[in-house]
Every structure is written in structure tokens, then in C-alpha cells.
Amino acid sequence: MSLVARIKEVSAAAISSLYGVAASADDILVNQTKPEFEGDYTVVLFALIKQLRKSPEALGQELGAYLTAQHPELFANFNVIKGFLNLSVADAALPGFLRNALEPAAATGKKVMVEYSSPNTNKPLHLGHLRNNFLGWSVAAILEAAGNEVMKTCIVNDRGIHICKSMIAWKKLANGATPQSSGMKGDHFVGHYYVQFETELKAQTEPLFERLKNGKFDGLDDAQRTKAEAIYRNWANGDRKGEAAQKALDGLKEIARAATPVMKEAQGMLVDWEAGKPEVIDLWKQMNGWVYAGFDATYQRIGSDFDKTYYESQTYLLGRDLVNEGLEKGVFFRKDDGSVWIDLTADGLDEKLVLRKDGTSVYITQDMGLAQQKYEQFPYDQSIYVIADEQNYHMKVLQLILEKLGAPYAGGIHHLSYGMVELPTGRMKSREGTVVDADDLVDEMVQVAEKETREHSKIEEFGEVELKELYETIALGALKFFLLHVDPKKKMLFNPEETIKFQGFTGPFIQYTYARIRSILRKAGAGTAAVEISTEGLLRKEKDLLLLIEQYAETVKGAARDFNPSAMANYAFTVAKTYNAFYAEHPVLQAESEAKKALRLELCRQTAQVLRDSMALLGIRVPERM
RNA sequence: GGUCCGGUAGCUCAGCUGAAUAGAGCAGCAGCCUUCUAAGCUGCGGGUCAUAGGUUUGAAUCCUAUCCGGAUCACCA
Numbered sequence: 001m002s003l004v005a006r007i008k009e010v011s012a013a014a015i016s017s018l019y020g021v022a023a024s025a026d027d028i029l030v031n032q033t034k035p036e037f038e039g040d041y042t043v044v045l046f047a048l049i050k051q052l053r054k055s056p057e058a059l060g061q062e063l064g065a066y067l068t069a070q071h072p073e074l075f076a077n078f079n080v081i082k083g084f085l086n087l088s089v090a091d092a093a094l095p096g097f098l099r100n101a102l103e104p105a106a107a108t109g110k111k112v113m114v115e116y117s118s119p120n121t122n123k124p125l126h127l128g129h130l131r132n133n134f135l136g137w138s139v140a141a142i143l144e145a146a147g148n149e150v151m152k153t154c155i156v157n158d159r160g161i162h163i164c165k166s167m168i169a170w171k172k173l174a175n176g177a178t179p180q181s182s183g184m185k186g187d188h189f190v191g192h193y194y195v196q197f198e199t200e201l202k203a204q205t206e207p208l209f210e211r212l213k214n215g216k217f218d219g220l221d222d223a224q225r226t227k228a229e230a231i232y233r234n235w236a237n238g239d240r241k242g243e244a245a246q247k248a249l250d251g252l253k254e255i256a257r258a259a260t261p262v263m264k265e266a267q268g269m270l271v272d273w274e275a276g277k278p279e280v281i282d283l284w285k286q287m288n289g290w291v292y293a294g295f296d297a298t299y300q301r302i303g304s305d306f307d308k309t310y311y312e313s314q315t316y317l318l319g320r321d322l323v324n325e326g327l328e329k330g331v332f333f334r335k336d337d338g339s340v341w342i343d344l345t346a347d348g349l350d351e352k353l354v355l356r357k358d359g360t361s362v363y364i365t366q367d368m369g370l371a372q373q374k375y376e377q378f379p380y381d382q383s384i385y386v387i388a389d390e391q392n393y394h395m396k397v398l399q400l401i402l403e404k405l406g407a408p409y410a411g412g413i414h415h416l417s418y419g420m421v422e423l424p425t426g427r428m429k430s431r432e433g434t435v436v437d438a439d440d441l442v443d444e445m446v447q448v449a450e451k452e453t454r455e456h457s458k459i460e461e462f463g464e465v466e467l468k469e470l471y472e473t474i475a476l477g478a479l480k481f482f483l484l485h486v487d488p489k490k491k492m493l494f495n496p497e498e499t500i501k502f503q504g505f506t507g508p509f510i511q512y513t514y515a516r517i518r519s520i521l522r523k524a525g526a527g528t529a530a531v532e533i534s535t536e537g538l539l540r541k542e543k544d545l546l547l548l549i550e551q552y553a554e555t556v557k558g559a560a561r562d563f564n565p566s567a568m569a570n571y572a573f574t575v576a577k578t579y580n581a582f583y584a585e586h587p588v589l590q591a592e593s594e595a596k597k598a599l600r601l602e603l604c605r606q607t608a609q610v611l612r613d614s615m616a617l618l619g620i621r622v623p624e625r626m
Numbered sequence: 627g628g629u630c631c632g633g634u635a636g637c638u639c640a641g642c643u644g645a646a647u648a649g650a651g652c653a654g655c656a657g658c659c660u661u662c663u664a665a666g667c668u669g670c671g672g673g674u675c676a677u678a679g680g681u682u683u684g685a686a687u688c689c690u691a692u693c694c695g696g697a698u699c700a701c702c703a
Binding site: 034056420456512 | 638644699700
């Protein structure tokens with residue numbers, strides 16, 4: 001049990017016994033005492049006074065007197081200010097609680113699946129993927145540390161029109177080039193052809209778009225023509241400025257894009273792919289293979305891994321059984337043209353298509369099927385989807401549909417919705433070339449780490465290999481901490497003009513603190529085994545540190561409950577800061593006495609452990625020296 | 627237009643299951659390396675918590691409205 005939980009427990013018991021009123025630990029509000037007051041933890045009394053018909057002062061005095069008298073092992077002292085009962089924890093109580101806090105969490109028996117990363121195979125990973133990967137990996141690690149059985153999964157979007165685009169461009173332009181022959185990383189190689197395709201598509205779209213704007217519809221198929229004519233009529237006869245007009249123009253442009261020869265070619269290739277045409281399948285396998293080789297290198301470098309990888313090419317047909325089931329249950333209905341829908345208007349949403357009139361699946365259908373398959377293979381209590389907040393609506397619909405189908409796993413689905421990473425100029429747009437490439441960014445960070453290390457470090461005994469590793473550790477530490485230290489659900493700003501900081505509330509700050517501690521421990525020749533500490537004459541800064549370390553287990557629990565790695569980042573920073581204040585004031589190796597030295601060495605050891613473990617839950621390594 | 631999310635110091639963010647005078651980092655200013663790593667430490671300045679009402683003993687936090695920014699409402703994935 002944690003210290004705070006224990007304080008709540010004895011306070012509740014005290015109230016029951018003092019006033020004959022049933023009180024539970026949940027009724028007691030305990031905060032950390034503000035630094036300007038004396039004490040460690042504070043019981044806030046206001047909520048209790050109405051029921052007990054006591055003044056806050058009187059209640060505080062009585063409760064404080066009772067607690068210190070009944071639990072001298074727990075409380076050394078108390079004071080009451082207004083409605084706040086400030087309690088000083090007995091120094092001797094700390095070692096026991098510390099042991100609890102640093103023990104691994106008890107197993108919950110719960111199975112949790114975490115899906116993250118989920119790349120497309122037509123282009124390399126970018127900054128947005130990094131936030132996703134770091135979040136997903138970290139949440140999985142935190143859930144595991146909190147005692148859950150965790151399975152990390154990834155759904156690779158390896159089929160569809162976007163892959164066909166890369167394939168078409170490669171066939172036309174590459175002359176048989178490969179990543180090897182061009183010296184490019186596979187995912188960048190394939191991404192290059194995707195960009196080529198988009199360039200050509202844009203070039204072909206423009207003249208067609210102009211013709212549509214002038215009411216010329218030749219070259220369109222019947223469906224496109226009907227649609228284009230309708231949009232055109234509205235636009236031409238109405239207001240030519242404003243939002244509606246812009247929407248009409250966007251519609252026309254979309255039609256123009258679809259009607260270009262290159263786009264038709266890509267669509268044709270998708271049809272061939274679905275038909276299993278061997279030459280298309282072969283090329284598809286080859287290009288995806290290049291991409292996977294590239295992804296693997298990046299994943300390895302940034303430390304992403306998965307227990308199971310799903311491929312959309314193998315799951316995109318799933319979900320049709322669920323559609324049939326839904327039709328039988330009356331959850332879905334069929335329209336005259338044969339398409340299948342669900343009406344969610346009663347839930348405040350819209351009607352949603354789940355099967356096209358030609359019987360093929362849409363995105364949501366595939367996700368229904370995949371959810372089902374995941375549950376069959378790993379009967380989870382919770383399934384976390386790490387997906388950007390632009391898909392909030394989609395995930396809401398998915399969960400609602402599964403609930404209506406009566407899927408037993410529907411309630412366990414949780415969308416870990418995170419905000420997009422934006423540039424000072426707004427969202428990253430691949431069409432405008434403002435995407436920050438993941439590999440480039442990591443390379444850049446490593447260079448900065450090297451420069452910073454040259455400026456600051458006094459370590460000359462490192463060899464080339466060790467230095468390289470150190471730069472990677474620091475660079476990824478800075479990058480991961482930067483992307484994880486803010487609340488996941490908030491969008492965040494990344495300014496490519498400014499390099500990610502290495503001072504203050506950063507990963508390297510914590511890594512540095514760890515390295516300093518390790519340096520002391522090396523010099524002391526101290527073992528790694530825990531030593532029984534004596535808290536005789538504990539000083540304020542020593543106690544602050546002990547109280548903070550004691551909060552480790554609770555912090556992990558909270559981070560797991562909220563799926564929020566930033567809680568770990570904030571905690572690690574506070575620990576490091578508190579340690580640094582202690583470090584500046586109290587010598588360890590030259591302590592006043594042997595007893596003090598032993599205590600402080602143990603403080604160092606435990607601080608190091610907590611920092612290393614907290615950072616590990618963020619996927620960040622800590623160096624022995626830096 | 628409907629729905630959802632956000633607006634806290636010059637900048638980037640904590641705090642949001644209500645509780646003491648709203649906290650960090652960066653940037654600015656002033657100090658601290660003959661002592662365990664100065665990527666550090668200490669101090670100073672900096673706020674109408676978007677706005678207006680409401681609930682409450684108590685509101686940055688809960689409710690309502692308004693303003694501003696964003697996402698979304700595809701037979702794309």
C-alpha cells in the first residue's frame with residue numbers, strides 16, 4: 001500500500017472511531033503539502049465538516065491529535081491551518097513504504113491489446129508516426145508495468161490505391177532500379193515513386209479541371225459525368241465565391257483527378273491486384289518487401305516492436321460475415337441499390353455505409369472484421385487503438401456498431417486519440433512537401449547530440465563505438481521525451497527551425513542526472529543490492545527525495561489508468577530536479593558521517609533506479625556517463 | 627450548419643475526478659565550478675487562467691452562452 005493510501009485509510013478509521021460516522025478512504029482528500037507550510041501530506045477537511053458538524057479548525061485539531069497519538073509509527077507531527085490538516089510523516093516509516101513502491105506491481109489478470117504505428121507501405125515514416133510509435137510503445141510498457149498482460153500489434157496498410165500509385169510510377173520511370181542499385185533505403189525508394197506519381201497526377205489533373213470549370217465533360221465516364229454536371233450547374237448558377245463554391249470546386253477537382261489517365265491506370269491495377277493477377281502481385285510483393293526492409297531499420301533504431309503484425313491484404317475481406325449477422329439481427333439495413341447501411345442518427349451520428357452495392361467492404365467493415373479477429377486470437381479485456389484524433393468519428397462509429405452487434409469485446413475498445421504534430425505553418429502535408437521525415441529527424445538529432453556532447457562532456461575515455469551509441473541514446477532520449485512529455489490528446493507544435501532542447505524539462509536533463517548519480521556510485525564502489533537505511537536525523541532535501549521515490553508505483557498506476565506517458569515524464573523530471581537540488585547541497589562521498597554517507601548512497605541508488613525505470617517506460621535509455 | 631477537441635506567463639506546456647497566495651521549462655536579469663559531471667544549482671521579474679453569467683463554504687477545474695482556433699460529418703484508407 002502506498003503512503004497516501006495508508007494516510008487515507010487511517011484518517012477514515014479515525015473519523016469513524018472519533019465521531020461514530022462511517023467513513024471510507026475514498027472520502028478523504030489527501031494532497032501534497034505546499035512547500036510554504038510545514039508538513040508532507042495534507043488532509044483537506046472542508047468536505048467533511050458539513051457531515052460532522054464541526055468547525056474545520058476543531059476537526060483538524062482533533063483528527064491530528066488522534067492520528068499522531070494512535071499512529072506514532074506513521075506521523076511525527078501535525079499542524080492545522082484553516083481547513084487543512086498538515087501531517088509530517090515519521091521518518092522511520094519511510095523505508096517500509098519505499099520497499100513497496102519499488103516492487104513490481106501485482107498481476108491484474110487482465111489482457112490488453114495495444115495497436116499502434118499502423119503505417120502505409122507507400123511512403124516512409126514521418127514525425128506524426130514517431131509520436132504514434134512512441135506513444136503506443138510507451139503505453140504498452142506502462143500497462144505491462146501496472147501488471148497487465150499486453151500484446152502489441154500493428155496493422156500494416158499494405159494494399160489499396162496508394163500502393164498502386166507507387167507501383168505505376170516505378171513501372172513507368174524506374175527502368176528496373178532497386179533500392180540497392182540506387183543506394184536508397186527501401187521505404188524512401190518506394191516513397192520517391194509515390195511522389196513522382198502525385199506530380200504526374202497533378203500535371204494531368206490541371207487541364208482537365210479547367211475543362212470541367214468551363215462545363216466541358218468529355219473524357220468522363222457516365223457516373224463521373226452525371227456528378228460533375230450536377231456540381232457544375234449549382235456552381236455556375238450560384239455564388240462563385242464562398243464556402244459552398246469552394247466545396248463545389250473541390251468536388252470538381254476530385255472528379256478531374258479520378259478521370260486522369262494515370263489515375264485510371266492505378267485503379268486498373270488495383271482491380272488486377274484484387275483479381276490476383278500474377279505480375280501485379282509479384283511487383284506488389286517486391287515493392288512492399290523493400291518498404292518493410294526500410295521500416296525494420298527505422299523500427300529497430302527507434303525501438304518499436306510488435307508481438308503480432310496484421311496485414312490489411314489478409315484482413316480486408318473480413319467483416320462481411322459481421323455484415324450478414326447485422327442484417328439478420330436488423331442492426332443493418334439494405335438500400336434499394338443493394339448497399340448496406342446502419343442508421344446511427346438516434347445516437348447523434350449519421351447513416352453509415354458498411355457494404356458497397358457491389359458487395360465490397362469499406363474501411364469500417366474491415367475494422368469490424370479485424371476487431372473480431374483480434375479478439376478471437378487474444379481475448380482481451382481492453383483493446384487500445386493508438387490513432388490520431390482526426391479519426392475520432394470513425395472510432396466512435398466502429399465502437400457503436402460493434403456494441404449494436406452485441407460483440408462482447410465492444411466495451412473494451414478504447415481509442416487512444418492523440419493530437420497531430422503541427423508545424424508553425426500548420427499541418428504537415430505530403431502534397432506540399434512539408435512532411436518532416438522520421439529518419440532525417442533522427443539523423444539530425446544525433447548530430448545535435450554529438451555537438452552538445454563535444455561542448456559539455458568531459459569524458460575522453462569513450463571509444464568511437466561507445467560515443468556513437470551515446471549520441472543515439474541522447475538523441476532519441478531528447479526526441480522521445482519531447483514527443484511524450486505533453487498530454488497525448490493535445491496537438492503539439494514542432495518547429496524545425498529550432499532544434500529540440502537539451503536543457504530544462506528534457507530527456508537529456510534526466511539522462512544527465514542519472515549519469516551523475518552513476519558516477520558517484522562507481523566511485524563509492526557500492527553494490528547494487530538494496531541496503532537497509534537509517535533515517536536518523538533526516539534532512540529536508542533527503543526526505544523530499546524519499547517521499548517522491550515512494551510515489552513511483554502510484555505514478556505508474558495513474559499513467560496506466562489514463563493511458564498517459566506524460567505522467568511518467570513529468571514524474572521523472574520532478575525526481576531529477578529534486579535530486580539535483582539535493583546534490584547541490586549535500587555531499588555524498590564526503591558526507592558528515594558514515595551513517596549519512598550510507599543513507600545518501602542508498603538515496604542515490606534508489607533515485608537512479610526510479611529514473612531508469614521511469615525512462616524505460618517511455619522507451620528511453622539512460623547512459624552510464626555523458 | 628451538426629458533433630467533438632482545444633484557448634493558462636513573451637514562447638512551449640503542467641495543473642482540469644473542485645480546496646491554501648495558479649506551477650515548470652525556455653527566453654531575460656543577477657549570482658554559483660580549488661569539493662561527488664555547471665546538459666547542473668540558487669535567486670529576481672513576468673498571469674483579468676479567452677469573455678460573460680451561474681452552481682458552491684470554495685471554480686483555471688463543474689454548468690450555460692458567446693468569441694477565437696482545429697478536427698470531423700466520403701460508396702478514401
